Each structure stands twice: as structure tokens, then as C-alpha cells.
Amino acid sequence: MAIKFGRPIEMRDVARGTTTGTPPALDLTVRPRRNRKAEWARRLVRENVLTTDDLIWPLFVVEGDRTRSTVASMPGVERLSVDEIVRDAERAAKLDIPCIALFPYTEPSLRDEQGSEACNPDNLVCRAVRAIKKEFPEIGVLCDVALDPFTSHGHDGLIRDGRILNDETVAVLVRQALVQAEAGCDIIAPSDMMDGRVGAIRQALDEAGFLDVQIMAYAAKYASAFYGPFRDAIGSAKTLTGDKRTYQMDNANSDEALREVELDIAEGADMVMIKPGMPYLDVVRRVKDTFGMPTFAYQVSGEYAMIAAAANNGWIDGDRAMMESLLGFKRAGADGVLTYFAPQAAERLRRRG
Ligand SMILES: NCc1[nH]cc(CCC(=O)O)c1CC(=O)O
Numbered sequence: 001m002a003i004k005f006g007r008p009i010e011m012r013d014v015a016r017g018t019t020t021g022t023p024p025a026l027d028l029t030v031r032p033r034r035n036r037k038a039e040w041a042r043r044l045v046r047e048n049v050l051t052t053d054d055l056i057w058p059l060f061v062v063e064g065d066r067t068r069s070t071v072a073s074m075p076g077v078e079r080l081s082v083d084e085i086v087r088d089a090e091r092a093a094k095l096d097i098p099c100i101a102l103f104p105y106t107e108p109s110l111r112d113e114q115g116s117e118a119c120n121p122d123n124l125v126c127r128a129v130r131a132i133k134k135e136f137p138e139i140g141v142l143c144d145v146a147l148d149p150f151t152s153h154g155h156d157g158l159i160r161d162g163r164i165l166n167d168e169t170v171a172v173l174v175r176q177a178l179v180q181a182e183a184g185c186d187i188i189a190p191s192d193m194m195d196g197r198v199g200a201i202r203q204a205l206d207e208a209g210f211l212d213v214q215i216m217a218y219a220a221k222y223a224s225a226f227y228g229p230f231r232d233a234i235g236s237a238k239t240l241t242g243d244k245r246t247y248q249m250d251n252a253n254s255d256e257a258l259r260e261v262e263l264d265i266a267e268g269a270d271m272v273m274i275k276p277g278m279p280y281l282d283v284v285r286r287v288k289d290t291f292g293m294p295t296f297a298y299q300v301s302g303e304y305a306m307i308a309a310a311a312n313n314g315w316i317d318g319d320r321a322m323m324e325s326l327l328g329f330k331r332a333g334a335d336g337v338l339t340y341f342a343p344q345a346a347e348r349l350r351r352r353g
């Protein structure tokens, strides 16, 4: 049977409308637009959905009391003192956001070559975790494991002769993870990209009895220009010497991302993350399809800044761009997104629901 635009030629005249009305100019059997004709119809065929369950909200902690200081390159984002971060944790809990992530702005006087403050059980992050867990034990708390907020040179690891040391750094990261777990952190998230750190941290957590503390590995983390505003927020932008390309991944690679993810899973990661988000959605899809693990994407500071800045200039509808970008992560296969938009997105989802 001959087919024209999907309709058997023999049926043409039948379809051409023997009844009233103007015949359609194109003889189309299939018209995808039919399923988009009204909001109810679009809802009916919608394939992916964003809910508050998908959100992890990153927050910046700073020394002080009742302090909220703005981050110039991240409009709408603030560094919060411990008492204020407890208020934002409450806001997250009320909005049904399952988890928050903590990043410290370390006082410059506390930064040194070794990033020693990372292992201080009373550092800013540990104090924030304890304060949050005391008042809101039901909210998940994720802590980043890496040395860059604590080192005078802004790198994620220890340096000797201009080289970032791997194994020596891992030993420090293990101690950092342990003080965070002792403070009550629920998810340890190594973001340093040293080899072997997930396995070393898992073993140390288990030996210390933290069997239930999860690990979300920043498994495929790229050396990215999109981290700029974050480095402003934690105060490492000015001090960072050189770049992070000997440990963070090359922008051109995606097979390598699968090998990195595979290793972290083998070493005991409970969840894996791809970072940044929007420029690496192909990697999110490949990782999800290949491993079927709980897979997360980090919509990083630069991605947030681009949308926020364009919206503030009136160049795009910020709210819609935010929701569209977040849904993109779901479509790519992510189970959740770390995003500075978390509270706005949750508020918007609540208004709609
Ligand atoms: N290792 C630290 C870390 N953890 C999360 C981010 C970036 C997050 C963001 O840009 O929002 C970074 C910065 C970096 O690797 O330089």
C-alpha cells in the first residue's frame, strides 16, 4: 500500500473530509500538535516532572552572628552565619526540600598551605551542621569534602613543588570527612577529584562506625569556567594560583567520565554526581543509562549567575528559565539537582501544586 505522509493513498479521499469545512492544505495523518492543544492535554502526555524531592540547596556559611552578606556574582545568594543558616534550614524544611549542602567561607587568617582548618572539629561547617541537626534533625545535610575553602593557595589538595599530591591529600580528606560525620553530616560529598578518595573515606567511615553516612561522589567533575562565582563566595577566587586541570576533568571527555564514575561506584559511592550541569547533560544521560545509580547534577554557580544576571537585565524570564533548566536535568536522567535556585523552585512548585 502506498503511503503519503503516513496515510494510505487509498484512504486519501475519505480523509479529505467529505463533510463541511475547508479541507486541510496538508494531507497529514499524524499531527503531533494535537497532543499540545491545551494545558490539560499537555499535562496528560508530559514525560518528566520536577518535584521538590529533586532539590538539594547549597548554602554558604560565614563567621559571625545575625550576618547575611551578599555574593556580588550570585544575585540573591548570601553567606550566612550559623544562626542564620539554621533559619534557612528551617525554610528548606518548610518547603519540603530534602537536603541542604554546606560550603564555608573560611577567614583568611585560618587558611594555610595544608588546609588544616578542614580537619578542625569546631570549624565553621561542623558548627553549622551541629546547629542545624539540633533544631531540624529531619533535614538531610551534605558536606563538601575538599581543601580549597581552607588552603591559602585555593587548591583542593596539598601541593609540593607546584604539583597537587594525590595520596597525601586523600589522607587529609579522610580526616576532614570524619570530623564532618562526627558533627552529624548525613552525606559526605568529596569534590576534590583525587584518585582513590571514595574508597579511603568509605573505609574510614565504616571503621569509625558511621555505616549509615552516605557518600555522594563528585565523580565526574570538570575543570570548568562556571565555578567562578562560587570561588568568590568562598573567597578562593583571589588566592587561587593556576588552574585545577591536573585533577578536574578535561572538558572534551565523556568516556573518561564513565570510567571515573565506575571507579567511584566500585569504591563505595552511594550516589554519583556530574558537575557542572547544563554543559554536561550528555554525560548525565550516559552515566544514568550505563550504571542506573542515583545520579545527580550540580547546576553550578556560573550557571546560576548567567540566568540570574540575564533575568535581572530583563533579557529572559528568570522564573521560566529556572524551571526549564531544572527540568532539563530530569529529562537527561538525573535523579536530583544541586541548585542555588532550590528555594525559588520549591516555592514555585508549591504555588502550582
Ligand atoms: N572543590 C570545591 C568545590 N565544590 C563545589 C565547587 C563549585 C560549585 C559551584 O560553582 O557552584 C567547587 C569549586 C571548585 O572546584 O573550584
Ligand SMILES: [Mg+2]
Pocket: 193, 194, 195, 196, 219, 260, 263, 264
Ligand atoms: Mg575519580
